[in-house]
Amino acid sequence: MKTASATIKNFTWSLAIADFKELTKVRLAVSVVFSSIAGYFLGAYEVDYVAVLLLAFGGYCMVGASNAYNQIIEKDLDALMQRTKSRPIPAGRMSTKYALSVAIVLTILGVVSLYFLNPKTALFGAISIFLYTSVYTPLKTKTPLSVFVGAIPGAIPFMLGWVAATNDFGIEPGTLFMIQFFWQFPHFWALGWMLDEDYKKGGFKMLPTGKKDTGTVLQIILYTIWMIVISIMPVFGFTGRLQLSVVAAVIIFLMGIAMLLFAFKLYENRDNKSARRLMLASVSYITLMQIVFVMDKFSETLF
Known part of the structure; x- marks a missing residue:
């Protein structure tokens, strides 16, 4: 593990951005945002592009927060696996405290952005974070049923777009x-x-x-x-x-x-x-x- 002083000394903006992208799983987050926007277009009577931007930003923040919490909780397990041992926390490039700060900020920004659309959208977004972080993540080492639980927050984005457009479920x-x-x-x-x-x-x-x-x-x-x-x-x-x-x-x-x-x-x-x-x-x-x-x-x- 690198020391905090070594991490600060070797800090570069390009590395910080790369680590942020990895912490929030940018590819997954973008695919989730795509699903949400598709759902919005399906539900909208008229497309409001300000609403689309709020949905995209809020959606990315919510997914990014979920992934950050996940990597904080699983940091020791990530260090054991080949595909995850180079993630920012187990690799020592990012402290748990800093990652938690990022996750909390993203949660707040995400909930607030989705609330501007309507309260139901913000509620479903918050539920997805809770289920992914507090139920799915700890179950992954206990039972294969974790995939069933994880499929619930994973299925929310497509419908979230419709709810964002209509304020109705x-x-x-x-x-x-x-x-x-x-x-x-x-x-x-x-x-x-x-x-x-x-x-x-x-x-x-x-x-x-x-x-x-x-x-x-x-x-x-x-x-x-x-x-x-x-x-x-x-x-x-x-x-x-x-x-x-x-x-x-x-x-x-x-x-x-x-x-x-x-x-x-x-x-x-x-x-x-x-x-x-x-x-x-x-x-x-x-x-x-x-x-x-x-x-x-x-x-x-x-x-």
Whole structure:
């Protein structure tokens, strides 16, 4: 571990920015902001770009705070794993006290920014931080059910955008929540499969059966099927203002089938390469699916 004086002596702004990005997991935070904005566009009658900026800023702060709290709590476990030992805290580049200060500031900025949109949005944002930090994080070393708990705050962003636009929670944001909720299981279990050996060094129990076995892959397949079903439900007119054209639903269905094929490939091969391909396919699916939903709403001629 580096001493505090050495850390200060070697301080550079580029390193500080890089460490802030790693502490807040900038790529994950940006993807969450993207989901929130997609949800906003789906719910908005008229787009208010000031509201979009508040949602983006507040969303990043909330995700960044959650990740910072997570890394503070897991600093000793992160030091044991290859993929996390170079993070700012276990590597000694950032003190726990400083990271906690960043997390608290981000929490306050995030809640206040989302409150300017409406109180419900701020409430859901605060709930996501609490569940991720106080429930999901400590459960990761105790039970594979932690993934189920973690899927709840992970599914909030897509619906959060709708609530930010409408100040209302009903079947529409509930459907958006369920889409992203079911998506997370194949995504994180594919990631857990890839990193199983490293996760075990930190004592994390991420796979549903605890092993890279048939039971885990069958659950990945099952949750992928449910994800596809929920994703195309709006085409049947059961989900209020959240609707899909037939062509958009077919496109989303085919994208889901493509992801399902990657899941079957993992069942066939049982290797990290197949798990990685499934993980990447899941990232492509959630992004493209949200784009299709938004484009379907705003372009009558596209589909």
